[in-house]
Amino acid sequence: MSAAGGRDAARAPSRLLSRGAVTVALLVVMAYCLFPLLWLVIAATKDAADLTGTYGFAFADVNFADNVSTLLERDGGIYPRWFVNSLVYAGVGAAASTLICFLAGHAFDKFDFRGKEKVFGFVLIGVLVPGAATALPLYLLASNLGLVNTFWAVLLPGLVNPFGVYLARVFAHSYTPYELVEAGRLDGAREFGIFFRIAVPSMWPGVVTLFLFSFNGIWNNFFLPLLMLTDRDLFPVALGLYYWNSQSLTEADYYPSVITGSLFAVVPVILLFLFLQRYWRAGLGSGALK
Amino acid sequence: MPFLAPFFLVFGVFTILPLGYAAYLSLFSEQSSGLGFGGARTVFVGLGNFTSVLSDADFLGSFGIIGIYCLFYIPLMIGAALVITLLLDSGLAVGGRFLQLVYYLPNVVPGLIAAIIWLYLYTPGISPLVDVVEGLSGAGWSLASLPASIVAVANVTIWLHVGYNVVIFFAALQAIPRETLEAARVDGAGQVRVALSVKLPMIRGAIGIAVLMTIVGAMQLFAEPMLLSSRAPGIDSTWTPNMYVYQKAFTDHDFGVAAAAALVFAVVIGAASWGATRARRW
Structure with a gap:
């Protein structure tokens, strides 16, 4: 690596940028990204006393099983319910929202109709207004209609995803050749038949990508459920943990449940991410997320 | 249809x-x-509710805090993402694909859960981090001041999203033609020179969009400061626009003012996102 010649010296990496220094710097960043999650795993094995009494990155008595059974039984066994609620909100919501987006995206790419780009302009305007800005208006309307504190109040607003329509149009354009749709029409297939039997299979990677991003977005949403729900039986897991966390400020024996509950709340999204990485990459490449 | x-x-x-x-x-x-x-x-x-919202020091203050927050947070977030990306792309990194995966991982964690984890990591007696920071700074641990609470929130959001920007910048760097980089090297430019004079200018579009998107994201802050406020007294109940709206609706039960504030917020954030999408040139 050491270059003696004058000509090579200009091209040789400076000492600051040696392979070793770069590797160390990148490993430090890796440690920063991983240590909070590592801490969460270790803390989930400790009881309330060890949490404050022992060093954060060292294991003490392993009480993971105790913590899990306390978590599952606390407040009448409500945590599993929150978890299932989240799975339903995110699973059903993302599936329905993805279908809605691809129906529209397919139509915008494959159909010709008057004022198409103007209509699409409405979709793009929708992209500008994030869920964080419509949450309170949604609450005010739902409260007038008597829909607050219902399952629907959290599920239905999650179906709106204008950016998903934009992405679905991009996916439809790049994955489904127009000739394929045309051939289906010549064979006398109905438009819905073409969509479900020809277009959706050809866009499948895009469908999975959009589903993943929607699932993650709904799973992570906190503001809307906070506004809509006071009935604890309907809480998604993030809102439930928020509630327990405020309890823990006065009652320390909630600590292990907040921590163990947080661990289980990140497991599904991390697993989805690790196992379906290539779809995440596809989504990021096309500018998905936000 | x-x-x-x-x-x-x-x-x-x-x-x-x-x-x-x-x-x-x-x-x-x-x-x-x-x-x-x-x-x-x-x-x-x-329009009485609009005049009272627009003259309410708490409402304007919430945008002011986000402004101060961004002055600190944006350079740090974008700067860190750029340095990490340029190191990954320097040709000296090992396992770049794996590292990108790890850096992106926190991005899938719910913001509220991230805030819970960091809340504990900010708590003296529980966190190993507090001792380290106290040892390094020589001062006592406190999140009572505005700068300290800004740092506390910024750290959580940087941890959450820095990997996202790394992935975006890295993808932008891959679009630079090989010949351009080769030409710079043949002209005798070193690694650092290529990074600063060729790579950065060539991805300035991506950087601009990332800055705007990060500002739009910062304006929507809610879960993280809300949760951290129990440990960081510097964060008051109207720290961000969304916290103000929440406070007006659910503590003061003033739905008229809350609705007006939510609409003003929607317009401001809509305009900011519009700026960001203009930069993206649809």
């Missing part, structure tokens, strides 16, 4: 209609009778 109907149905009912209803509500004010019982009367106040 049965293909478009589902989207426009949910869009109309769950976006347009609520905004319209909020606009209607924002024109009224509930005024209780002087004695505090006997029920409230709903009075038409025109």
Whole structure:
């Protein structure tokens, strides 16, 4: 690596940028990204006393099983319910929202109709207004209609995803050749038949990508459920943990449940991410997320 | 048009209609009778709620705090993402693909859960981090001041999202033609010179979009400061625009003012996102 010649010296990496220094710097960043999650795993094995009494990155008595059974039984066994609620909100919501987006995206790419780009302009305007800005208006309307504190109040607003329509149009354009749709029409297939039997299979990677991003977005949403729900039986897991966390400020024996509950709340999204990485990459490449 | 109907149905009912209803509500004010019982009367106040929101120091202050927050957070977030990306792309990194995966991992963690984890990591007696920071700075641990609470929130959001920007910048760097980089090297430019004079200018579009998107994201802050406020007294109940809206609706029960504030917020964030999408050139 050491270059003696004058000509090579200009091209040789400076000492600051040696392979070793770069590797160390990148490993430090890796440690920063991983240590909070590592801490969460270790803390989930400790009881309330060890949490404050022992060093954060060292294991003490392993009480993971105790913590899990306390978590599952606390407040009448409500945590599993929150978890299932989240799975339903995110699973059903993302599936329905993805279908809605691809129906529209397919139509915008494959159909010709008057004022198409103007209509699409409405979709793009929708992209500008994030869920964080419509949450309170949604609450005010739902409260007038008597829909607050219902399952629907959290599920239905999650179906709106204008950016998903934009992405679905991009996916439809790049994955489904127009000739394929045309051939289906010549064979006398109905438009819905073409969509479900020809277009959706050809866009499948895009469908999975959009589903993943929607699932993650709904799973992570906190503001809307906070506004809509006071009935604890309907809480998604993030809102439930928020509630327990405020309890823990006065009652320390909630600590292990907040921590163990947080661990289980990140497991599904991390697993989805690790196992379906290539779809995440596809989504990021096309500018998905936000 | 049965293909478009589902989207426009949910869009109309769950976006347009609520905004319209909020606009209607924002024109009224509930005024209780002087004695505090006997029920409230709903009075038409025109744009009165908007003038009181726009002259409310707490509301303007929430944008002010986000402004100060961004002055600290944006350079740090974008700067860190750029340094990491340039190191990954320097040709000296080992396992770049794996590292990108690890850096992106926190991005899938819910913001509220990230805030819970960091809340514990900010708690003296529980966190190993507090001792390290106290040892390094020589000062006591406190999140009471505004700068300290800004750092506390910024750290959580950087941890959450820095990997996202790394992935975006890295993808932008891959689009630079090989010949351009080769030409710079043949001309005798070193690694650092290539990074600063060739790579950075060539991805300035991506950097600009990332800055705008990060600002739009920062304006929407809610879960993280809300949760951290229990440990960071520097964060008050109207720290961000969304916290202000929440406070007006659920603590003060002033729906007219809350609706007006939510609409002003929607317009401001809509304009900011519009700027960001213009930069992206659809």
